[in-house]
Amino acid sequence: xxxxxxxxxxxxxxxxxxxxxxxxxxxxxxxxxxxxxxxxxxxxxxxxxxxxxxxxxxxxxxxxxxxxxxxxxxxxxxxxxxxxxxxxxxxxxxxxxxxxxxxxxxxxxxxxxxxxxxxxxxxxxxxxxxxxxxxxxxxxxxxxxxxxxxxxxxxxxxxxxxxxxxxxxxxxxxxxxxxxxxxxxxxxxxxxxxxxxxxxxxxxxxxxxxxxxxxxxxxxxxxxxxxxxxxxxxxxxxxxxxxxxxxxxxxxxxxxxxxxxxxxxxxxxxxxxxxxxxxxxxxxxxxxxxxxxxxxxxxxxxxxxxxxxxxxxxxxxxxxxxxxxxxxxxxxxxxxxxxxxxxxxxxxxxxxxxxxxxxxxxxxxxxxxxxxxxxxxxxxxxxxxxxxxxxxxxxxxxxxxxxxxxxxxxxxxxxxxxxxxxxxxxxxxxxxxxxxxxxxxxxxxxxxxxxxxxxxxxxxxxxxxxxxxxxxxxxxxxxxxxxxx
Numbered sequence: 001x002x003x004x005x006x007x008x009x010x011x012x013x014x015x016x017x018x019x020x021x022x023x024x025x026x027x028x029x030x031x032x033x034x035x036x037x038x039x040x041x042x043x044x045x046x047x048x049x050x051x052x053x054x055x056x057x058x059x060x061x062x063x064x065x066x067x068x069x070x071x072x073x074x075x076x077x078x079x080x081x082x083x084x085x086x087x088x089x090x091x092x093x094x095x096x097x098x099x100x101x102x103x104x105x106x107x108x109x110x111x112x113x114x115x116x117x118x119x120x121x122x123x124x125x126x127x128x129x130x131x132x133x134x135x136x137x138x139x140x141x142x143x144x145x146x147x148x149x150x151x152x153x154x155x156x157x158x159x160x161x162x163x164x165x166x167x168x169x170x171x172x173x174x175x176x177x178x179x180x181x182x183x184x185x186x187x188x189x190x191x192x193x194x195x196x197x198x199x200x201x202x203x204x205x206x207x208x209x210x211x212x213x214x215x216x217x218x219x220x221x222x223x224x225x226x227x228x229x230x231x232x233x234x235x236x237x238x239x240x241x242x243x244x245x246x247x248x249x250x251x252x253x254x255x256x257x258x259x260x261x262x263x264x265x266x267x268x269x270x271x272x273x274x275x276x277x278x279x280x281x282x283x284x285x286x287x288x289x290x291x292x293x294x295x296x297x298x299x300x301x302x303x304x305x306x307x308x309x310x311x312x313x314x315x316x317x318x319x320x321x322x323x324x325x326x327x328x329x330x331x332x333x334x335x336x337x338x339x340x341x342x343x344x345x346x347x348x349x350x351x352x353x354x355x356x357x358x359x360x361x362x363x364x365x366x367x368x369x370x371x372x373x374x375x376x377x378x379x380x381x382x383x384x385x386x387x388x389x390x391x392x393x394x395x396x397x398x399x400x401x402x403x404x405x406x407x408x409x410x411x412x413x414x415x416x417x418x419x420x421x422x423x424x425x426x427x428x429x430x431x432x433x434x435x436x437x438x439x440x441x442x443x444x445x446x447x448x449x450x451x452x453x454x455x456x457x458x459x460x461x462x463x464x465x466x467x468x469x470x471x472x473x474x475x476x477x478x479x480x481x482x483x484x485x
Contacts, residue, residue: 051079054299056475073270083249087414102469184213206379210328327428333417340371431466
């Protein structure tokens, strides 16, 4: 009889109580140690994502007496709010603007004891076309007469379509499939009369979405504009979505909310697997930590959620949405200077540029008053800028500013930017961009719970999607849904 057979036979006899266990020859081998996985950490609700929306949701649940654990892949809270060093100062390299009709964000700012400061606008603005520079103040821009008529006509058509499609359920519109079957480029070609008006709208869309109109449908555009009140509201500074900033930085909102939630906020460990059990949700992180709760809120862009493995698999519509919901191509840059020479020259710092690479710029400043210019590079302009090396990017950006404000722009104190496309957790900013065909087909899955899973993040808001206000609204809505469930 061979050794293995002998061991097997004697093991059977030991099991029957016929041979003492100590007599079973195991060739002095040590039995492998049994690795017992630690029990999952228990909570009432798990919130995946410590951006503004996730932390608003967690705070509401915490205040309602629920035990909440928030899991965040980054080593910080705030998500797309990012207050970071630029030279010797800290400035906003993420979302920062607050508009006058963004009541949810404004209420939270007041509740947290933060203050708003209007963006400087009381000076000359610049519109830079492909072959022309326009300077104007509060009066209407000195466009050629045809474009001067076409601009309000075109924006009026966009606003009328937005009113028709609505903010909450664009997929239910009678012509949703047709509006979602073409690109916004095609729609603009059919409704604009002049290249100048089209170029200016495209410039605005690059700043709003970080994408060009060939990348999304008129249905997506109309729904987004409806959520932001009007096209003018989305693009305007004074009285519009870029009206004010939070003194000291918008990331303070997330930091103060995280302090309210306490030790339930865990950073630096990305979620890898979400499993729905019969009576709970179990989450495993890349580091192997496990958490279990009655419900979970996924507070991240759909594209980021697509990096998580779900068991059982998500419904087809939700999978389709997550797989197709890309993010805008976006850089945000900050350039600081010894003095605000553009103000001295009579300029507000506000620019919209068709030439680029900076497609939109605004006056900014550090907490100690050090003047700065902030700029957005989005859409196709971002793709072109990405191809240059660091020296080329800096040179192109500074020469763009010098083209607008003079040679003093070539002598900054510091130059910094954040490449949101390189952030593997969401791969772009400021908001998801749905290509034609997705919103009408799978849009209803955006907010619909899946079993014990709920969705948050600014993309799920019914008003001010893509903005901090939308993040606050979506987080509060998810908390209410969880509490009701």
